[in-house]
Amino acid sequence: MPSIRLENITKYICHNVNLEIFDKELLVLLGPNGAGKTTLLNIIAGLTDYDGSVLFDNEPVDKLPSSKRGVGYLFQDLFLFPHLDVASNIAYGLRTQKQAQNELQGRVEELLQLVKISHLANRYPKHLSGGEKQRVALARALALSPRVLLLDEPLNSLDMQTAKYLRTELKQLQKRLGITTIYVTHDLAEAEEMADRIAVIQNGQVQQMGRPEEIFFYPVNEVVSDFIGTPNILHCDYCRTLGQGVLEVNCGGLNIILPDDGNMVRRIALFPRDIYISETKPPGPEVNRFKGTITSIKSYGDAVRLEVKVAENNLLAEVPYHIFEDMDLTVGKEVFLILKLRRIKVHENKDRRQK
Amino acid sequence: MDKLKQIRPGWGILPVVIFLAIWEVVARLNLTPGQFFFPPFSTVVGEFYYLIASGVLVDNFLASLVRVLIGFFAGSIAGLVIGMIMGWMDNVNKALHPIISLLYPIPALGWLPLLMLWIGINEMLPITIIFICSFFPVLYNTVTGIRNVDKDYIRVARTLGASDAKILTTVVTPLALPNIFTGLRLEAGMAWRVIIAAEMVAIPTGIGALMMRAESLIRIDIIIVCLIVLAVMCLSFEKLFEYLEAKLTTKWR
Numbered sequence: 228m229p230s231i232r233l234e235n236i237t238k239y240i241c242h243n244v245n246l247e248i249f250d251k252e253l254l255v256l257l258g259p260n261g262a263g264k265t266t267l268l269n270i271i272a273g274l275t276d277y278d279g280s281v282l283f284d285n286e287p288v289d290k291l292p293s294s295k296r297g298v299g300y301l302f303q304d305l306f307l308f309p310h311l312d313v314a315s316n317i318a319y320g321l322r323t324q325k326q327a328q329n330e331l332q333g334r335v336e337e338l339l340q341l342v343k344i345s346h347l348a349n350r351y352p353k354h355l356s357g358g359e360k361q362r363v364a365l366a367r368a369l370a371l372s373p374r375v376l377l378l379d380e381p382l383n384s385l386d387m388q389t390a391k392y393l394r395t396e397l398k399q400l401q402k403r404l405g406i407t408t409i410y411v412t413h414d415l416a417e418a419e420e421m422a423d424r425i426a427v428i429q430n431g432q433v434q435q436m437g438r439p440e441e442i443f444f445y446p447v448n449e450v451v452s453d454f455i456g457t458p459n460i461l462h463c464d465y466c467r468t469l470g471q472g473v474l475e476v477n478c479g480g481l482n483i484i485l486p487d488d489g490n491m492v493r494r495i496a497l498f499p500r501d502i503y504i505s506e507t508k509p510p511g512p513e514v515n516r517f518k519g520t521i522t523s524i525k526s527y528g529d530a531v532r533l534e535v536k537v538a539e540n541n542l543l544a545e546v547p548y549h550i551f552e553d554m555d556l557t558v559g560k561e562v563f564l565i566l567k568l569r570r571i572k573v574h575e576n577k578d579r580r581q582k
Numbered sequence: 583m584d585k586l587k588q589i590r591p592g593w594g595i596l597p598v599v600i601f602l603a604i605w606e607v608v609a610r611l612n613l614t615p616g617q618f619f620f621p622p623f624s625t626v627v628g629e630f631y632y633l634i635a636s637g638v639l640v641d642n643f644l645a646s647l648v649r650v651l652i653g654f655f656a657g658s659i660a661g662l663v664i665g666m667i668m669g670w671m672d673n674v675n676k677a678l679h680p681i682i683s684l685l686y687p688i689p690a691l692g693w694l695p696l697l698m699l700w701i702g703i704n705e706m707l708p709i710t711i712i713f714i715c716s717f718f719p720v721l722y723n724t725v726t727g728i729r730n731v732d733k734d735y736i737r738v739a740r741t742l743g744a745s746d747a748k749i750l751t752t753v754v755t756p757l758a759l760p761n762i763f764t765g766l767r768l769e770a771g772m773a774w775r776v777i778i779a780a781e782m783v784a785i786p787t788g789i790g791a792l793m794m795r796a797e798s799l800i801r802i803d804i805i806i807v808c809l810i811v812l813a814v815m816c817l818s819f820e821k822l823f824e825y826l827e828a829k830l831t832t833k834w835r
Contacts, residue, residue, distance in 0.1 A: 292740075300741040302737070309834045
């Protein structure tokens with residue numbers, strides 16, 4: 228399984244893209260629609276012409292046609308061959324290699340078991356559910372033991388339950404086979420769950436590349452920050468255990484209570500949509516509730532974003548427009564903020580915290 | 583709807599029986615001037631039997647059948663092959679499409695006067711006419727079918743290591759089959775319509791020629807026998823291709 232390097236790739240919106248994917252890594256290309264993610268996959272697969280160079284294990288593959296690159300490609304809309312049953316769909320790639328019939332059958336069996344659909348071997352695609360089709364397409368892409376697996380928003384068309392289940396399975400399978408994988412998505416949660424590393428792509432440019440927590444807690448620019456939901460990033464000065472599985476951290480003068488899992492908290496990310504705003508003092512214990520002053524009000528899609536000065540921090544909070552209309556919020560007004568405990572994202576240091 | 587579905591297929595024959603009965607009665611009532619202008623159904627059946635027994639109908643029918651089969655299969659295969667090439671290679675399509683577009687609208691019988699002079703009055707004449715009549719529609723539908731196949735299927739096949747020839751034969755053509763069969767089905771019936779017309783005008787043998795001879799002898803019963811044979815053949819050819827199409831494509835469509 229090779230490492231992949233893109234050097235000065237230019238095509239459509241992509242301009243001088245440089246990207247390196249490590250051996251056996253699962254890299255997520257994350258970005259909005261039209262950012263150039265699929266274009267990059269097509270370039271790696273050799274399905275389109277391009278300027279620049281693609282290297283597998285430092286060997287340029289630009290001259291190789293798609294069929295010789297050893298790439299398994301799972302297309303967004305799958306495109307299972309409707310006129311072939313499941314077994315023949317999976318066997319298609321093997322047949323092009325003129326494999327012996329008995330070898331071929333064994334390999335198809337093996338693949339059917341790998342994606343757990345042995346019972347569907349003789350069905351036609353029109354009789355399969357969304358999740359089953361996904362499995363067939365995956366088995367078909369894996370049939371030729373590709374060196375590189377490209378997945379283009381593979382779980383997009385599935386219901387959330389099935390997608391969640393398949394994600395876990397896909398990730399396990401990827402680690403087990405040790406296959407270098409590039410996974411395209413526009414879904415943040417999916418990217419975070421799947422990725423060894425994430426490359427945030429916007430306007431045909433790699434904006435940032437790194438492990439998920441690096442993206443979430445250290446966004447390098449406005450574009451990345453905006454795409455991941457403009458989190459408020461707070462540095463934590465100290466933290467101490469309160470017992471009962473909770474932890475108190477102090478971030479820029481705010482004492483915040485978090486679930487405790489034994490690690491040192493370095494930074495926390497508060498997403499604007501996860502901060503409630505109240506005009507009156509909220510009832511209940513004074514935990515994760517703060518008083519602040521509105522410093523600016525801006526409309527943001529069908530919501531309104533407020534900047535609220537709390538202690539030394541300027542926190543960004545989001546209020547749906549219809550709720551904003553019912554409230555009387557103006558610049559300079561004092562409001563109360565409530566943080567949703569389970570929505571606080573935490574960047575931990577693996578060092579054991581001192582008591 | 584449910585009630586309609588409960589009617590067994592056998593009942594479909596009922597309107598035909600009623601139609602034949604009315605025909606028989608009206609003819610026997612002598613409502614038309616001179617019985618020979620409108621023979622009753624029973625007379626036609628009798629003549630049908632006689633024509634078969636004497637071998638006249640069989641000989642002429644076989645003559646027409648052989649022409650249809652040779653012309654139709656040659657035309658369809660040529661249309662299919664050239665259609666596959668045109669559908670697959672953009673340059674070939676660009677070069678041939680304008681010519682085909684000009685020739686396609688000419689009705690097959692329109693070629694008859696030209697072919698009578700080029701080929702002469704012999705067996706090749708009706709076969710060539712049927713060839714033309716089958717070739718263009720099959721060609722046209724094949725090209726359309728192949729060009730309508732989603733390009734992403736081709737890309738998938740490429741990433742799976744398939745060569746162009748392999749993609750054309752194992753992915754694109756099977757996916758174009760529904761379109762191709764539309765062409766074949768239409769032309770299977772059309773071939774019979776055209777052969778009759780050609781035989782009536784130019785060829786001395788075959789069902790069409792038999793009809794023209796019957797006309798000159800004022801044998802309306804024979805004409806009707808020929809028309810029945812023609813109707814049955816058109817229908818059964820169309821049904822045959824409907825059946826083949828269903829057999830080949832309903833599993834996955």
